[in-house]
Amino acid sequence: MYTALLKTEHLTHAFGSGDTGILDICLTVSRDDFVVLAGKNGCGKTTLIRHFNGLLMPDTGRVLLNGQDIQKDLTFARKKIGMVFQDPDTQLIADTVFDETAFGPENLNMDREEINESVLSTLNLLDLGHLQDRNPATLSGGEKRRLAIAGILVMEPELIIFDEPFANLDYPSVLSLVRLCRTLHQSGHAIVMTTHDVAPVIWLATKMVIMDKGRIQEEGDPVSLAPCLESYGVKNPFTPMAQAWAL
Numbered sequence: 001m002y003t004a005l006l007k008t009e010h011l012t013h014a015f016g017s018g019d020t021g022i023l024d025i026c027l028t029v030s031r032d033d034f035v036v037l038a039g040k041n042g043c044g045k046t047t048l049i050r051h052f053n054g055l056l057m058p059d060t061g062r063v064l065l066n067g068q069d070i071q072k073d074l075t076f077a078r079k080k081i082g083m084v085f086q087d088p089d090t091q092l093i094a095d096t097v098f099d100e101t102a103f104g105p106e107n108l109n110m111d112r113e114e115i116n117e118s119v120l121s122t123l124n125l126l127d128l129g130h131l132q133d134r135n136p137a138t139l140s141g142g143e144k145r146r147l148a149i150a151g152i153l154v155m156e157p158e159l160i161i162f163d164e165p166f167a168n169l170d171y172p173s174v175l176s177l178v179r180l181c182r183t184l185h186q187s188g189h190a191i192v193m194t195t196h197d198v199a200p201v202i203w204l205a206t207k208m209v210i211m212d213k214g215r216i217q218e219e220g221d222p223v224s225l226a227p228c229l230e231s232y233g234v235k236n237p238f239t240p241m242a243q244a245w246a247l
Helices: 045-049 074-080 097-107 112-125 141-153 171-186 222-232
Strands: 004-014 020-030 034-038 060-065 081-084 159-163 190-195 207-212 215-220
Touching: 004 045, 020 045, 020 190, 020 215, 034 045, 034 222, 045 159, 045 190, 060 074, 074 081, 081 141, 097 112, 097 141, 112 141, 141 159, 141 171, 171 190, 207 222, 215 222
Parallel strands: 034 190, 034 207, 081 159, 159 190
Antiparallel strands: 004 020, 004 060, 207 215
16 A cells, blocks of 8 residues: 655756755655744755646656546645645735635535535634625735645545645644644644744644755654754754743
């Protein structure tokens, strides 16, 4: 039985300028993983994760989902691998919270009654049910982030990818999002999270991968790797202030 959920094999991607975004990336994400992909801005984290569901295509190498090349069925890959972007406004297109969450299932031509039931259940899970008739533009930053997650959860993904999810959030919103990520992981979703601030999730992660200059430089137990983060331009989470994130 193929045990890896997602696997990249020697991924390399260069941009039009000739700059290499990522180089020879080999990474495995298991079904029970919570992977923190750490590194300073510009190290290649976002370029890498955009290959996971085919938003970017590699110059060489491939991405396997359940052992199959994602390029054989990108629609399926994008259903099973949901991505929450750094700026949730880029994902929000509908006029109401309900319609935003229903967008994906509607495009798969799911039964209307099934869509309504699934959307309401998902919104209630994320404490957004009371906002279902609101315009997404009127939501707070934390609410928008949860709405973007709702639009992914309703598609029943196996892997959820968060790209710098704590950017521009206040302290209560960060705490709320960390608790939600813990719940999602405990309920059976694999998670990959890019961040240059690992303190909020160091205690939840099963594996940490440190990137620099488009390559994976370190990979292993998050706590064991934490002391070397500063050499790659990332703050060491084990400071008195960072300890507050141990929920």
